Amino acid sequence: MAAKLSEAVVRRLPVYYRHVCELKKEGVECISSQELSDRLGYTASQIRQDISAMGATGVQGSGYSIDLLRAHLETLMGLDSFHTMIIVGAGNLGRAVAHSVSFRNLGFETIGIFDNNPDKLGWDIGNLTVRPASQMEAFVRDNPVDIAVLTVPRECTQEIVDRLVACGVRAFWNFAPLDVKVPKGTSLVNMHLDEGLEVLSYRMRHNNP
Amino acid sequence: MAAKLSEAVVRRLPVYYRHVCELKKEGVECISSQELSDRLGYTASQIRQDISAMGATGVQGSGYSIDLLRAHLETLMGLDSFHTMIIVGAGNLGRAVAHSVSFRNLGFETIGIFDNNPDKLGWDIGNLTVRPASQMEAFVRDNPVDIAVLTVPRECTQEIVDRLVACGVRAFWNFAPLDVKVPKGTSLVNMHLDEGLEVLSYRMRHNNP
Numbered sequence: 001m002a003a004k005l006s007e008a009v010v011r012r013l014p015v016y017y018r019h020v021c022e023l024k025k026e027g028v029e030c031i032s033s034q035e036l037s038d039r040l041g042y043t044a045s046q047i048r049q050d051i052s053a054m055g056a057t058g059v060q061g062s063g064y065s066i067d068l069l070r071a072h073l074e075t076l077m078g079l080d081s082f083h084t085m086i087i088v089g090a091g092n093l094g095r096a097v098a099h100s101v102s103f104r105n106l107g108f109e110t111i112g113i114f115d116n117n118p119d120k121l122g123w124d125i126g127n128l129t130v131r132p133a134s135q136m137e138a139f140v141r142d143n144p145v146d147i148a149v150l151t152v153p154r155e156c157t158q159e160i161v162d163r164l165v166a167c168g169v170r171a172f173w174n175f176a177p178l179d180v181k182v183p184k185g186t187s188l189v190n191m192h193l194d195e196g197l198e199v200l201s202y203r204m205r206h207n208n209p
Numbered sequence: 210m211a212a213k214l215s216e217a218v219v220r221r222l223p224v225y226y227r228h229v230c231e232l233k234k235e236g237v238e239c240i241s242s243q244e245l246s247d248r249l250g251y252t253a254s255q256i257r258q259d260i261s262a263m264g265a266t267g268v269q270g271s272g273y274s275i276d277l278l279r280a281h282l283e284t285l286m287g288l289d290s291f292h293t294m295i296i297v298g299a300g301n302l303g304r305a306v307a308h309s310v311s312f313r314n315l316g317f318e319t320i321g322i323f324d325n326n327p328d329k330l331g332w333d334i335g336n337l338t339v340r341p342a343s344q345m346e347a348f349v350r351d352n353p354v355d356i357a358v359l360t361v362p363r364e365c366t367q368e369i370v371d372r373l374v375a376c377g378v379r380a381f382w383n384f385a386p387l388d389v390k391v392p393k394g395t396s397l398v399n400m401h402l403d404e405g406l407e408v409l410s411y412r413m414r415h416n417n418p
Binding site: 004010011017076077078081083092093102103106108147170171187188191192193196197198199201203204206 | 213219220223224226227285286290292300301304305306308315317355356379380381382386394396397398402404405407411412413414415
């Protein structure tokens with residue numbers, strides 16, 4: 001296994017993975033760092049450095065095997081395992097995550113959806129029924145929950161995290177516009193959609209691509 | 210106006226902006242780079258460099274004025290202007306964007322929603338009615354559209370972009386899991402939700418926070 005990767009390299013892993021999966025579909029078997037560079041927009045030297053940091057190797061003259069690179073990325077990113085998720089917040093965003101075919105194809109399966117709003121309780125979302133948030137803890141005790149996806153309003157997000165941490169959830173994917181706090185040993189990704197729109201606004205003002 | 214910012218600094222602008230807005234709400238008037246460092250987790254030296262690159266200045270001894278920093282960030286990121294958006298794809302994600310109060314509070318207003326699915330046509334989403342995608346071009350001709358938000362399936366995303374570029378849309382916020390191609394002078398942010406989940410999966414495997 002490679003040494004600990006820098007945050008910048010970790011952020012690029014999904015980009016490599018997406019392109020490697022596309023290349024596989026296109027029937028490509030091997031690719032050079034220069035061809036990857038043309039496709040991804042990183043320099044060839046950056047790409048060689050990144051792939052070497054991931055602990056993968058190419059073959060002099062023929063480049064990187066797409067199959068080996070894909071298998072390597074899947075192991076490195078934990079995508080060779082199946083993950084279960086619960087979603088807290090059955091609004092539009094929560095439903096979008098629950099219905100996502102691409103998350104399911106990556107091995108992330110939603111097994112429970114919770115909400116506090118009495119109007120939403122009992123709704124069917126795919127093959128799941130929205131349960132009251134008061135039943136979260138009991139559900140986590142009785143089912144193997146790897147990840148909690150948070151699509152609740154900002155004000156109640158930290159409280160939900162604290163409750164789930166207390167009953168053993170160790171990974172959070174947070175869509176609320178705040179940096180939630182989690183204890184050491186807990187994994188967290190904040191997905192601040194606002195930030196995407198703000199970066200777009202910056203680019204529009206400065207006419208950047 | 211500051212010189213062209215690096216992509217890394219541009220990505221951090223929304224983080225500064227979010228914290229500066231929170232500090233304002235908390236009643237803070239001035240803040241030092243060290244206090245910002247404790248809050249944001251970047252080093253104080255990084256923060257001084259970033260803020261200087263943005264073209265903002267502090268006062269020796271008292272630090273940065275929150276009001277000035279906020280106003281500066283808003284101008285830099287174009288958040289002092291109002292932006293109109295259309296959403297193409299009236300699924301859960303499209304509806305989540307249309308209903309987002311935080312986007313509206315940032316000055317981004319959805320003025321049209323389009324979909325190809327006959328079942329969705331005529332649906333009311335907030336005060337808007339879902340229109341057929343065939344009417345996109347006419348709508349863009351008759352209304353000032355700053356941004357197109359793409360929440361359509363991967364397969365049809367590039368075609369929608371090409372049609373909107375052809376009728377003058379110059380900024381795209383893409384949620385489909387592909388890097389769409391836009392001509393020079395067009396602004397684009399790809400929001401690949403899968404990548405967030407993949408980074409989380411990496412952190413879980415390596416027990417990173």
